[in-house]
Amino acid sequence: MHIKHRSVLLSKYICSLNYKMAHQIPPDGTLLPLMEEFYTIQGEGYHSGKAAYFIRLGGCDVGCHWCDVKESWDAELHPLTHADTIIENASLHPGKAVVITGGEPLIYNLDYLTRGLQARGIKTFIETSGAYPLSGNWDWICLSPKKFKGPKREVSLAAGELKVIVFNKSDFAWAEEHALLVSENCKLYLQPEWSKATVITPLIIDYVKQNPQWEISLQTHKYLNIP
Ligand code: SF4
Numbered sequence: 001m002h003i004k005h006r007s008v009l010l011s012k013y014i015c016s017l018n019y020k021m022a023h024q025i026p027p028d029g030t031l032l033p034l035m036e037e038f039y040t041i042q043g044e045g046y047h048s049g050k051a052a053y054f055i056r057l058g059g060c061d062v063g064c065h066w067c068d069v070k071e072s073w074d075a076e077l078h079p080l081t082h083a084d085t086i087i088e089n090a091s092l093h094p095g096k097a098v099v100i101t102g103g104e105p106l107i108y109n110l111d112y113l114t115r116g117l118q119a120r121g122i123k124t125f126i127e128t129s130g131a132y133p134l135s136g137n138w139d140w141i142c143l144s145p146k147k148f149k150g151p152k153r154e155v156s157l158a159a160g161e162l163k164v165i166v167f168n169k170s171d172f173a174w175a176e177e178h179a180l181l182v183s184e185n186c187k188l189y190l191q192p193e194w195s196k197a198t199v200i201t202p203l204i205i206d207y208v209k210q211n212p213q214w215e216i217s218l219q220t221h222k223y224l225n226i227p
Pocket of ligand 1: 060062063064070129146
């Protein structure tokens, strides 16, 4: 084989090796596929309106057809980042709360990351479908169950907030099924799926008036045009 061809093949092999190695995520949670991190205002649910550092981890196999972060699904597109770096970045901001989201963040062991954040006095909030076993130390768990891959019982029981995305009328009955699985003190929210908000929001308003154990959650960050 020509030496030039050999070196091209070798460099392709090294590239593919790096690519694969870059995505061997260690089970201790010290390295995580970070899609993005930014300081903003939590727009929805119980902590709506509060300043928080968002940590979005790549990787999700739940497959919601209306998902607005499909670019998060493939973990291999997002660089493995040391949890210490994420903790350091989060601690630079005056708002001492993080929202760990995805993707589906519970795919990964979040013990190391959340312990480090709490050690810096940062509150840890998670947004999860609950489809994977619970890891991490949490100040608040927002469970947003999805039909395509249901939540683990342990996540339903630990949730401080059940936030059901309403896409069509049948989702009200489905929300009630999940309300039976959470703890008595869990806050209950119905949130219109963004692309259907015009049609669904009036239905949610009527439903909450008739069923006041539920509250409305709106994606206020989208109305305010902030990330
Ligand atoms: S669980 Fe979340 S990230 Fe995953 S597909 Fe559904 S909406 Fe998208």
